[in-house]
Amino acid sequence: MKRRKRRLFRIGIALIVMAAIFIFKAAFNGRLMYFTFGFDKHTLLEVGDQSLYDYEAEIMFSDIRSQYEELFGNDVWSREINGQSFEDYAKEQVRTKLIRVAYMNELAKDRGVVLNRDETANVTKAAKEYMDGLSQEQKGSDMITQENVEGLYTKFAIANRLYTDMTGNIKTEVSADYARVIRIQYVCADTQESINKAKARLDSGENFFYVARDINEGGDYECELKRGEMEKEFEDAAYNLATGETSGIVNAAGKYYIIKCISDNEKTKTEANKNAIIEAKKLEEFNSVFEQFETSVYMHFNDKLWNEIRFDALKSEVSFEDVFNKYFK
Numbered sequence: 001m002k003r004r005k006r007r008l009f010r011i012g013i014a015l016i017v018m019a020a021i022f023i024f025k026a027a028f029n030g031r032l033m034y035f036t037f038g039f040d041k042h043t044l045l046e047v048g049d050q051s052l053y054d055y056e057a058e059i060m061f062s063d064i065r066s067q068y069e070e071l072f073g074n075d076v077w078s079r080e081i082n083g084q085s086f087e088d089y090a091k092e093q094v095r096t097k098l099i100r101v102a103y104m105n106e107l108a109k110d111r112g113v114v115l116n117r118d119e120t121a122n123v124t125k126a127a128k129e130y131m132d133g134l135s136q137e138q139k140g141s142d143m144i145t146q147e148n149v150e151g152l153y154t155k156f157a158i159a160n161r162l163y164t165d166m167t168g169n170i171k172t173e174v175s176a177d178y179a180r181v182i183r184i185q186y187v188c189a190d191t192q193e194s195i196n197k198a199k200a201r202l203d204s205g206e207n208f209f210y211v212a213r214d215i216n217e218g219g220d221y222e223c224e225l226k227r228g229e230m231e232k233e234f235e236d237a238a239y240n241l242a243t244g245e246t247s248g249i250v251n252a253a254g255k256y257y258i259i260k261c262i263s264d265n266e267k268t269k270t271e272a273n274k275n276a277i278i279e280a281k282k283l284e285e286f287n288s289v290f291e292q293f294e295t296s297v298y299m300h301f302n303d304k305l306w307n308e309i310r311f312d313a314l315k316s317e318v319s320f321e322d323v324f325n326k327y328f329k
Contacts (some may be wrong), residue, residue: 042143044309045099046300048106052098054309055143056152060094062314063321087311095306099299104159107293113162115154122327123153129326133318144314153324160328166289167282174281178227179274183263184238185222187212188255195249195256208246208260224266226273234259 042053068076068090079086108114115123127150131139138144185208189195198215202208212221225238233252241247241261250257 041305044302044305045102047099047102048297049109050102050105050155052102052155053143053148054305055141055148057094057098057306057309058314059144059149059152059316059320060097061091061309061311062316063319064090064094065312065315066319091311099301101155101159102299103290103294103297104162105155106297107290108158108162110293111162111165113158113165115157115161119157119161119328123150123157126153126323126327130318130320130323133323134316138314138316141314149320152320156324157328163286167286170282170285172278172281174274174277176270176274179270179277180227180239180264181266181269181273182225182238182241182261183222183266184225184241185209185212185260185262187215187221187258188219189215189257190255192256195258199249199258202246202258222262224269 042055043051044054044057045052068086072079077085077087081089127146130149130153131144131146134144187195187198187202187208189198194215198211201211209221225235227235227239229235230238231252233250234257237247237250237257238259238261241259241264243261243264245261247257247259250259
């Protein structure tokens with residue numbers, strides 16, 4: 001079955017990755033990058049005229065620690081994912097984000113993109129709100145200061161402005177039917193004999209829910225469905241049903257299904273899906289231009305300093321990115 005049967009662990013990861021504004025591809029897209037030790041003690045990376053610093057990474061580490069611990073508990077850091085420690089996995093996400101922001105700021109400089117008066121004022125407000133949420137001990141840090149936090153918010157705001165300017169005139173048309181999200185229940189069987197028995201039970205009047213639960217052996221039997229998540233045969237059958245209707249036997253990718261439509265249009269989620277499709281198209285257009293720029297500019301990365309930054313150096317109760325999203329939407 002092509003559709004991913006997401007468990008809580010994978011759902012959480014997907015949500016975080018989707019929610020973060022500037023986390024895009026984990027690969028470096030062929031950019032000109034090399035590692036060096038010729039930095040001052042706080043400079044983590046340089047891209048053209050842009051610099052990012054170790055204390056900015058600490059702020060991002062604090063955010064991602066809180067996000068994962070909220071989803072999975074404090075013991076998440078004892079787990080592994082894709083053959084690496086969860087801490088290393090999270091740190092790689094932060095590194096990708098910081099690199100992306102640096103490149104976006106350098107491209108913004110080349111294009112003459114600057115913040116307007118309101119955006120500049122919002123940077124100051126966001127930094128103050130973030131600082132107000134820190135403990136007295138955290139405020140005592142030499143580097144976590146109002147000025148430095150404003151600097152990081154400015155970089156995020158410029159990256160946001162660049163993306164908005166470059167995608168604002170992109171025409172994106174998505175039909176309501178293509179974006180439609182439906183809710184279904186389904187029986188899934190490995191053999192023709194098994195699905196025939198299930199159909200006979202349904203034809204005799206048994207409740208679809210109970211038959212699906214029995215045949216699917218306690219696995220998934222209900223889901224929200226978007227286009228592109230299942231094989232074409234399954235999707236066509238599901239989307240041709242009206243609310244309350246049940247399909248015949250559907251053969252898709254070697255499995256057999258009977259599908260019942262619970263709702264042929266989850267309207268609120270359809271609208272959200274439409275917006276997500278539009279944003280995905282904008283991001284695709286943006287990346288087609290941006291990735292060419294990445295390959296043309298050198299990045300100096302302080303690998304030694306990166307390895308020295310403690311993942312738990314800053315434990316803030318306030319989220320940098322939540323505050324950012326409050327002032328920059």
